Amino acid sequence: xxxxxxxxxxxxxxxxxxxxxxxxxxxxxxxxxxxxxxxxxxxxxxxxxxxxxxxxxxxxxxxxxxxxxxxxxxxxxxxxxxxxxxxxxxxxxxxxxxxxxxxxxxxxxxxxxxxxxxxxxxxxxxxxxxxxxxxxxxxxxxxxxxxxxxxxxxxxxxxxxxxxxxxxxxxxxxxxxxxxxxxxxxxxxxxxxxxxxxxxxxxxxxxxxxxxxxxxxxxxxxxxxxxxxxxxxxxxxxxxxxxxxxxxxxxxxxxxxxxxxxxxxxxxxxxxxxxxxxxxxxxxxxxxxxxxxxxxxxxxxxxxxxxxxxxxxxxxxxxxxxxxxxxxxxxxxxxxxxxxxxxxxxxxxxxxxxxxxxxxxxxxxxxxxxxx
Numbered sequence: 240x241x242x243x244x245x246x247x248x249x250x251x252x253x254x255x256x257x258x259x260x261x262x263x264x265x266x267x268x269x270x271x272x273x274x275x276x277x278x279x280x281x282x283x284x285x286x287x288x289x290x291x292x293x294x295x296x297x298x299x300x301x302x303x304x305x306x307x308x309x310x311x312x313x314x315x316x317x318x319x320x321x322x323x324x325x326x327x328x329x330x331x332x333x334x335x336x337x338x339x340x341x342x343x344x345x346x347x348x349x350x351x352x353x354x355x356x357x358x359x360x361x362x363x364x365x366x367x368x369x370x371x372x373x374x375x376x377x378x379x380x381x382x383x384x385x386x387x388x389x390x391x392x393x394x395x396x397x398x399x400x401x402x403x404x405x406x407x408x409x410x411x412x413x414x415x416x417x418x419x420x421x422x423x424x425x426x427x428x429x430x431x432x433x434x435x436x437x438x439x440x441x442x443x444x445x446x447x448x449x450x451x452x453x454x455x456x457x458x459x460x461x462x463x464x465x466x467x468x469x470x471x472x473x474x475x476x477x478x479x480x481x482x483x484x485x486x487x488x489x490x491x492x493x494x495x496x497x498x499x500x501x502x503x504x505x506x507x508x509x510x511x512x513x514x515x516x517x518x519x520x521x522x523x524x525x526x527x528x529x530x531x532x533x534x535x536x537x538x539x540x541x542x543x544x545x546x547x548x549x550x551x552x553x554x555x556x557x558x559x560x561x562x563x564x565x566x567x568x569x570x571x572x573x574x575x576x577x578x579x580x581x582x583x584x585x586x587x588x589x590x591x592x593x594x595x596x597x598x599x600x601x602x603x604x605x606x607x608x609x610x611x
Contacts, residue, residue, distance in 0.1 A: 240535050249479040257546050257548060266590075267309055282330075285333035286331040294336070298340065299312060306584070307347065307587065312382040321391075324389075336395050337386045339395070343402055343403030344364040352364055352371065354407045355412060407429040448480045455485075484526070501527075504537065511542040522544055523546070525549060527573060527575065554595075
């Protein structure tokens with residue numbers, strides 16, 4: 240099965256084509272350090288048989304935190320904790336990448352910053368000044384350097400889910416009239432500068448991946464015509480891979496999006512579009528890829544190079560071993576009509592899966608009762 244053939248990303252050998260896509264679960268300590276629950280989770284994800292694990296949503300700036308229970312990399316004091324995460328992953332057979340992020344107008348605090356003052360819920364964020372933009376770029380670069388110092392194999396820049404980089408790219412949320420707003424060339428300026436600064440900070444031999452939003456799934460939002468051009472600019476700057484997703488918090492709860500995401504592989508056609516635009520760059524496809532046969536078909540058809548499992552792997556951490564035939568039990572599927580994990584996150588609670596066994600859920604409840 241092609242799913243279990245090796246693959247190389249910028250000199251790093253992946254033992255197969257399966258990766259763990261970043262999935263925020265709210266497992267960090269309130270001070271931004273890893274909890275025992277978080278370490279246990281990543282040990283399990285790494286030992287699942289995937290080739291690469293991407294740790295989710297690590298804050299580069301305290302104003303850019305989307306949740307209180309979020310890992311941080313905005314100060315040197317967080318390097319020690321992050322190194323424990325990288326060791327938990329690498330010590331259990333997988334490559335370790337870490338995703339860095341600034342949530343912009345989606346931050347959980349009342350003081351929020353964004354490219355423009357576009358209302359988000361009950362809060363209107365403050366427009367970033369040019370000097371503040373320079374500071375945020377520097378924050379990304381310093382956070383990436385800390386990720387490298389913490390022993391990770393690579394870093395992933397979060398350019399998805401409608402967070403700060405997307406907020407600059409999107410005509411919906413970027414109403415600036417300076418060099419960072421207006422046409423696509425200007426709207427790309429900030430995220431491309433972030434990429435360049437990160438690469439300068441970590442060096443050309445350290446892989447820098449990119450979580451890539453292909454389409455906001457909103458009529459007045461960022462769409463494929465512009466994102467394909469943006470993908471080309473990222474490739475010119477040497478990104479190691481593009482991990483493709485669609486939708487933002489402004490579209491996730493629309494009936495048409497909720498209907499679409501129940502389908503197996505609902506993001507794959509977007510990954511295929513991006514792959515066609517940048518054929519020489521590795522592309523990761525995600526989006527409820529439930530079966531090994533479906534996953535292998537994506538690669539065989541050239542729609543993507545790698546498979547990203549997030550909620551599917553959370554539902555069944557034995558998915559890769561079952562896919563390979565090492566374990567004969569059937570795969571436990573992520574339930575398409577269920578959003579328990581997301582609902583708990585939105586309530587500020589650590590996530591668990593409705594498909595877990597009663598025993599597993601009881602162990603989990605005991606753990607969070609001890610740690611929270």
